[in-house]
Amino acid sequence: MAESAVQLVPLAIVVGMFALFIASGLRTSSRQASEYGVAGGYTGRIGIGAAIASNWMSAASFLGLAGMFYLKGYYAMAFVVGWTGGYVLLLVLMATQIRRFGKYTAPDFVGFRYESEAARTLAAIIAIVITIIYGVAQFRGIALIVSWLFGIAYTPAVIVGAALVVGFVVVSGALGVARNQKLQYFVLITAFILPLMLMARKLGYFWILPQFGYGAAIRDLQQQFGFAWSEPFATVSSFHWLALCFTLMFGTAGLPHVLSRFYMVPGIRDARWGVVWGLFFIALIYWSAPAYGVLARLFEARGGIVLNSTDPMVADMAVLSAVRYSGLPLWCIGLLAAGGMSAAFSTVAGLLLTGSASFSYDIYPRLIRPNASEVDKVYAAKGFFLALAVIVMALSLRPWGMIAEIAALAFALAGNTIFPAFLLGIWWGRANAAGVISGMLAGVVITFVPFMAGALPFLSALPPATSSAFIGAPLVILVMVAVSLLTSPPSEEIRRFLARNVHDTTEE
């Protein structure tokens, strides 16, 4: 994908799409208040679903998943199942109960439920680490697109991308732009599916539903070029497949910025049906994403490009390269680049803002400056926002994997820490502060221990960090249960709150 010239038409479409979202956000913000760009207006359950999907859609969904298919074939299906199946857990175990707690962030929830400032601070630190890891995945996506748009190398593209993100947040904040998430979702999903339909049509496949039509491309790759998608579990065992899949599901039900969606919906019934619509809108992306990976391979084969490419950079650009090699007009690739940029920008901007807000609200006045005034907290938030952006940018210069793999690490950390804290906090009245602190600390260790396999060879037998919550989350739950039972129970007030306000325990 290396280009040396500025891609003018795609660049114009990227600018145009951002202008559309900003103009629409300005109109929205004149009608309603918005806090850190996450509040947004809800118009019915479809609106809530679109907001959930728009909030969810990031560079990992837009670019990363197709890249995984391009490189690893069936293994990438674990991402599809993990990132959709997690919403079942979220709906049945958490959505309505979180709404009943009435707390606005994950640290707020943990602090209130476990009646512990230490647990709250620990949850805030973990949420910030999750933000950083997830942010690196977005920055990598942004940098790859910037690199192609401006014809520059990856490293300067990371710096330009970071500057653009910071500039975008500052301008949006100064103008008071709210996110019109419904519009954003429908524009992004159109930008994602329309080029796919056009490609399938050009190839003579079933283009009305290219989510099925790409099956013909798998057949053609095999019959014409001898390229067979690997047998499902030939390179990765079924255990590893399931470990990744369940890790992503636990992580989905534990990601702070996903959970925060449910504090803001108007009613419990709306929260539940919003999840269903959100899941449908998200599934539309994941039904389609594999097609990009397959078609990129097919066009490369037809163009005489070597088929055994294992370059992660090339794989992460599979969505754009598929359209580029297909011979479709430039505006199609511009549409995809604009969609990818927009998804990554809105995700990373929201993450950095909520991360800095969490620092100024949960950590700064509690650990660093106990008598901080409101003005001090605002300065702390702004300073930490810049610091976070620099940290994420620095880590993005040498990312440790593909976009989807980096995102999966954030899911593993969330699945090993926040997910058990919420699960037991909601469903077991006996869980207490000592239990959740021990559990979250154990979760952090479990997540990062596989990285020490170089120094401690026996650790190499463990599943990779990105799959750690499959075993890690149940282990953390056991730690929480054991420590809670060995220490004094939580207060009568919080147990009564659970019985009266969160669950309906009355007899008919």
Added chain:
Amino acid sequence: MEESRTDKEISFFRPRGTAMRGEVRVIWLVLAGWFVAIVGTQAFVYLLEVNYSELLLNEMTFFNLPIHFWLTGQLLPLWFIILCVLFNIWMDRHAARRLDGALRFRIRSGREED
């Protein structure tokens, strides 16, 4: 009286009260459907892989897609949506029944007061 009714330990494995017991029962059913579908499809795909050649696996198609791509990539997300819809329908009906019961109780007690 109300104190003794609400002052009970909340536990997923020992739900208290009619409503919570019903909700937990449905949650168990949904989670069973969720778990069995995921593990079951992968076990099926694994058995296909073990028993048939790669070529044959790609020849077994449904709606154009190789069977393992279709089962995992298309059917499972659709199954998750169906599970969520069923859960919500049950929860809505359950809530409506409870509301209905509460209204009847209020009307009856109002008449008794008259």
